[in-house]
Amino acid sequence: MQKFNRVVLKLSGEALAGELGYGIDPTVIQSVAKQVKEIIELDVEVAVVVGGGNIWRGMAGSAKGMDRATADYMGMLATVMNSLALQDSLEDIGVESRVQTSIEMRQVAEPYIRRKAIRHLEKKRVVIFAAGTGNPYFSTDTTAALRAAEIEAEVILMAKNKVDGVYSADPSVDENAKKYSSISYMDVLKEGLAVMDTTASSLCMDNNIPLVVFSIMEEGNIKKAVLGEKIGTIVRGNS
Numbered sequence: 438m439q440k441f442n443r444v445v446l447k448l449s450g451e452a453l454a455g456e457l458g459y460g461i462d463p464t465v466i467q468s469v470a471k472q473v474k475e476i477i478e479l480d481v482e483v484a485v486v487v488g489g490g491n492i493w494r495g496m497a498g499s500a501k502g503m504d505r506a507t508a509d510y511m512g513m514l515a516t517v518m519n520s521l522a523l524q525d526s527l528e529d530i531g532v533e534s535r536v537q538t539s540i541e542m543r544q545v546a547e548p549y550i551r552r553k554a555i556r557h558l559e560k561k562r563v564v565i566f567a568a569g570t571g572n573p574y575f576s577t578d579t580t581a582a583l584r585a586a587e588i589e590a591e592v593i594l595m596a597k598n599k600v601d602g603v604y605s606a607d608p609s610v611d612e613n614a615k616k617y618s619s620i621s622y623m624d625v626l627k628e629g630l631a632v633m634d635t636t637a638s639s640l641c642m643d644n645n646i647p648l649v650v651f652s653i654m655e656e657g658n659i660k661k662a663v664l665g666e667k668i669g670t671i672v673r674g675n676s
């Protein structure tokens with residue numbers, strides 16, 4: 438039985454870099470597109486928020502002495518590049534999509550218009566939200582939370598490339614790290630777990646938007662997450 442009808446898929450920039458660690462790995466982006474097609478074929482409405490960390494991260498730029506807001510705007514532009522790459526891969530396999538940007542760039546994509554985005558979703562077009570929230574000092578995780586609330590998505594599917602869920606500590610460093618099957622936003626915040634930044638977590642908590650954290654590296658996982666199969670970790674308002 439299908440569990441979710443309208444979802445926001447959050448893809449980190451890092452996930453798109455795959456083994457390369459930088460830029461866009463064509464095999465990863467093609468695999469993501471294929472997995473998105475699978476859920477579109479289940480009649481699920483899919484909005485995607487793409488990160489930019491594989492190209493540029495504002496914090497890293499500002500750490501090197503750059504003005505933080507300028508560095509963040511560069512990060513937002515990086516998300517546009519990733520979004521266009523994803524759109525290209527989707528259209529290549531016959532999936533209709535639209536990119537909407539929070540910073541206007543009309544020659545490249547539509548501007549973000551909430552009601553138009555919803556209309557696209559109803560027509561089963563994938564809507565890719567690019568350029569984050571359009572504001573510096575925010576993240577694409579916060580963008581996913583904000584857009585999910587706006588379009589009334591039932592869940593955020595957070596696809597990760599290095600972990601397959603939420604752990605009590607970084608599993609690549611601490612071998613005793615324990616994976617949670619379910620946890621509350623409050624506990625994520627209290628324990629300082631690096632699921633998403635605190636702004637994004639509180640927005641999800643306040644608006645009661647559940648989050649499924651899972652690995653993108655295993656094909657078919659997006660479909661499993663949409664069907665409500667037990668994969669990764671589910672983060673809820675109250676676990």
Ligand code: UDP
Pocket residue numbers: 448449450451487488489490491493494495496508509510511512513515516568569570571572573574575576577578580
């Ligand atoms: N960014 C921003 N405002 C937003 C979203 C993103 O300023 O609303 C910038 C910020 O500099 C961030 C970069 O864009 O570091 C890339 O986004 P993010 O780090 O969230 O990407 P991810 O970690 O998902 O790859």
